[in-house]
Amino acid sequence: MQSPSQSIEKSVISRIYGRGRGSVFVPNAFLDLGSRGAVDLALFRLLKKGLLRRVDRGVYGYPEKSRLIGELSPSPEVVAKAVARRGAQKLLPSGAYAANLLGLTEQVPAKIEYLTDGPSRRVMIQKLPVVLKQTTPARLATAGRVSGTVAQALRFLRKDQVDETVIEKLRARLSKADKEQLLRDIPLVPAWIGEAFRQVAGQKE
Numbered sequence: 001m002q003s004p005s006q007s008i009e010k011s012v013i014s015r016i017y018g019r020g021r022g023s024v025f026v027p028n029a030f031l032d033l034g035s036r037g038a039v040d041l042a043l044f045r046l047l048k049k050g051l052l053r054r055v056d057r058g059v060y061g062y063p064e065k066s067r068l069i070g071e072l073s074p075s076p077e078v079v080a081k082a083v084a085r086r087g088a089q090k091l092l093p094s095g096a097y098a099a100n101l102l103g104l105t106e107q108v109p110a111k112i113e114y115l116t117d118g119p120s121r122r123v124m125i126q127k128l129p130v131v132l133k134q135t136t137p138a139r140l141a142t143a144g145r146v147s148g149t150v151a152q153a154l155r156f157l158r159k160d161q162v163d164e165t166v167i168e169k170l171r172a173r174l175s176k177a178d179k180e181q182l183l184r185d186i187p188l189v190p191a192w193i194g195e196a197f198r199q200v201a202g203q204k205e
Helices: 004-019 036-049 076-086 095-101 146-157 164-173 176-184 191-201
Strands: 053-056 059-061 064-066 070-072 091-094 112-116 121-125 128-134
Touching (some): 036 059, 059 076, 076 091, 076 128, 091 146, 095 112, 146 164, 176 191
Antiparallel strands (some): 064 070, 091 112
């Protein structure tokens, strides 16, 4: 007969397998299975067995495997989202990373940067810094929407660099629904970004 701790460990393993390799977890994801102490013990045992890898404090990964190089680290984006889930934080891509996501720059970002309403922190993944930078609620008003990523990409480029080439790239990149979202969120962004939103959406003043 299984002990309660063994039963929780089995349930944790089942959930991890269900998410698949490359997934990242925080203890909060398992609290419906047992107490925090029991979950921490199960995760510790899985670390010792080599099933999981500790990515950062309180963050665990179920690593992918490559025939050539063995275990692979999880993607920086997946880790950032897992860290945010731990504190139920909002995330908004920022800086060069936001511009790169939208195809506005081919430059490989030197870091993966997100704005968050949680504490600032920095994690190294695949030798790439993943930076969570605390910001104001106003700046996060569009978090989780395409308008938020577009606004942060434009901030990175700066007003004097947002020309017709940038507008055309965004027009081609974004769907009709995305453009409608830009128009709805104009009141939430600075005037010059709102004007860029209008141009991308094809709305005349």
